[in-house]
Amino acid sequence: MPAKLPSDIAARQVAGNLLAWYDAHARDLPWRSPPGTNAPDPYRVWLSEIMLQQTTVATVRPRFEEFVARWPDIESLAKADDATLMTAWAGLGYYARARNLIACARAVISEHGGAFPATEEGLRGLPGVGAYTAAAIAAIAFGARAVVVDANVARVVARLFAIAEPLPAAMPDIRAATDSITPDARAGDFAQAMMDLGSSICTPRSPHCLSCPLSAHCRAYGEGDPERLPVKRPKAGKPQRYGTIFWVERDGQVLLVRRPPKGLLGGMRALPTGPWADSPPGLADPPLAGAWRMVGGTVDHVFTHFRLELALAVASADRHSGNGIGDEWWPIADIESAGLPTVFAKAARAIRRAG
Structure with missing residues (x-):
């Protein structure tokens, strides 16, 4: 003591x-x-x-x-x-x-x-x-x-x-x-x-x-x-994970989903994302079929226990696409009011800048 x-x-x-x-x-x-x-x-x-x-x-x-x-x-x-x-x-x-x-x-x-x-x-x-x-x-x-x-x-x-x-x-x-x-x-x-x-x-x-x-x-x-003082032990490096965020546009709107209630960012409105894995998953598990194209650059985000690097994929959809449970079509011009978690807000800004 x-x-x-x-x-x-x-x-x-x-x-x-x-x-x-x-x-x-x-x-x-x-x-x-x-x-x-x-x-x-x-x-x-x-x-x-x-x-x-x-x-x-x-x-x-x-x-x-x-x-x-x-x-x-x-x-x-x-x-x-x-x-x-x-x-x-x-x-x-x-x-x-x-x-x-x-x-x-x-x-x-x-x-x-x-x-x-x-x-x-x-x-x-x-x-x-x-x-x-x-x-x-x-x-x-x-x-x-x-x-x-x-x-x-x-x-x-x-x-x-x-x-x-x-x-x-x-x-x-x-x-x-x-x-x-x-x-x-x-x-x-x-x-x-x-x-x-x-x-x-x-x-x-x-x-x-x-x-x-x-x-x-x-x-x-x-x-x-x-x-x-106080003395702090060196922090261990955080593991790196990778994923893809999908931006689906339709009539000036973008597809948003509601994340599952349990788990990371549970219950939050978000952009669709594929799996978060130890290596880049590319176009794995897109929210709907379409002519996807990758946007240059990535979005990086640090969570408590890992770092995440996200590639960005963009596609257009017809009016009958993306009507699953929890899906929303949100006006792109008003995306800031959607209350997206920081990682998805970063991705939205990057995609809009890329045009």
């Missing part, structure tokens, strides 16, 4: 210094309440935490505002049409989150009377709510003392305590160290202050230590090289 700060007094000083800094420098975010005020709406906290998983604040901010304008509370979201919500989620990535989002909303209504559980244990029972998210909601929305460790917090704590073991093996020590400095009061503000500190001051590269409210207690700063 990492050594703790010299005393409980020092731990209180860390929390006090950080909260004073947060009172003056907290980010203005649409899902937050100002520092020291009443806890924010649990719905907004939950929605923001789900959106922020693997996604930046800059990307989430406008999308969050769009969502709450359309679905202002848990009741309205629970009544949303699945396909409509999946379309609204397009571009945020990690689409299992969107499926869990609506499942969670419906569980809160049907199993909890429309109110989010106020405890970490109760929150962990909801679809799509893991240990981190439960702790964040419990602390921020309900003021519970919970140990909240995201990537920003992990970096701050690894430096504060000079925890040199590589990630992810260091996470138990980082969590224990975070626990040792988390105050009983204002735990939600403390968690958000740690996130803000990691985002703006204790950055991955070139941390601004002279502006940091915790520098007097930071062991990595005292050792003269805070940027070396």
